[in-house]
Each structure stands twice: as C-alpha cells, then as structure tokens.
Amino acid sequence: MAKKKRKKRGSYYISSNDYHHILYQRRHWNQGYAKALREHAYMGRMIPRNTLHREIHSKIHDIPCPNGKECRMAFEELCRRERLGLIDLENDTVEQRIDFLIEMWKDLCPATVAILEWQKQVVSKYYQRSGD
Numbered sequence: 001m002a003k004k005k006r007k008k009r010g011s012y013y014i015s016s017n018d019y020h021h022i023l024y025q026r027r028h029w030n031q032g033y034a035k036a037l038r039e040h041a042y043m044g045r046m047i048p049r050n051t052l053h054r055e056i057h058s059k060i061h062d063i064p065c066p067n068g069k070e071c072r073m074a075f076e077e078l079c080r081r082e083r084l085g086l087i088d089l090e091n092d093t094v095e096q097r098i099d100f101l102i103e104m105w106k107d108l109c110p111a112t113v114a115i116l117e118w119q120k121q122v123v124s125k126y127y128q129r130s131g132d
Contacts, residue, residue, distance in 0.1 A: 018049035022097055022119070025062040033071035040078060041089050042097055052126045060119055066109040074104040094123045 021044045023029045029038040037043060047053050065071070078100065081087045087100070098120040105113050 016049060017046045018053045019044055020047045020053050020056065020094070022094070022101065022116075023063050023065075028062055028065045032068050033075045034065050034068065037071050037075045037078065040075070042078060042082065042087055042092070042100070045094050045097065047094065047123075051130075052123065055126060056119060056122050059122055060115060063115050063119070064109070064111045066105060066112050070105060070108050074101065077104060093127075095120050095127075098123070 021029075021038055023034075023038040023043055026038070029035060066074075078087070081100075082089070087096075098116050102113050102116050102120070105116075
C-alpha cells in the first residue's frame with residue numbers, strides 16, 4: 001500500500017484528514033458523563049479535513065448537550081455495546097455512530113436529536129457525492 005502524500009509544515013506533517021468529534025463544542029461537553037461520552041473512541045472518527053470536516057462545522061455551530069442523566073445513560077449503553085461487541089470502533093461509519101446517539105436520546109432530548117440528524121444528513125450527502 002502506498003503512503004499518503006502529506007505536506008510538511010515546520011516540524012510536523014499536515015494530513016488531509018482530521019479527527020472529528022461528533023459531540024462538540026468541547027466547552028459544552030467538558031464535564032462528567034458528557035465529557036466521558038465525547039471522549040469515547042466511538043464518538044469520533046477521522047474524516048476529510050478540507051471538505052467534509054469544514055462543511056460540518058460551517059453548517060452546524062454546536063451540538064446541544066443533554067443533562068447529566070441522559071449523558072450517563074448513553075455512556076453506559078455505549079460501554080455495554082462495546083463489551084458485547086455490538087459496535088465496531090474501527091469500522092462503524094460516522095452515520096452509525098450518530099444513529100446510536102439519536103437512538104439514545106430520541107424521546108428525551110429533541111433539540112440534540114434534531115442537530116444530530118442534521119449532522120448525519122451533511123455526512124450522508126457528502127459520502128453520496130464522493131462515492132467513498
């Protein structure tokens with residue numbers, strides 16, 4: 001497999017991909033179970049920086065954070081599914097990861113679910129256009 005080309009800037013490389021946290025902005029997701037959920041490996045993924053990542057953040061300013069009780073429920077269910085092998089940290093798509101959150105909060109946090117659905121729509125449209 002060929003190495004990906006990366007531009008060198010100073011003493012580090014600039015990659016064409018960037019890590020996207022599904023739950024953002026950090027300042028809203030920086031305490032308790034909200035932070036644990038945001039920082040879980042399943043709640044982010046490497047995506048194309050100059051196209052998809054830029055598009056998501058240009059359209060969606062942030063994801064509203066549910067209260068601690070709802071974050072705890074989602075975090076505990078995420079850990080349970082990980083233990084049972086029901087989720088795949090390596091291969092699940094961004095859409096599948098967002099679907100998990102929508103499922104957790106669909107009846108409890110309508111504002112959060114609405115923005116997550118919008119984020120999923122942006123991601124889905126990008127991958128339909130690009131064929132990736």
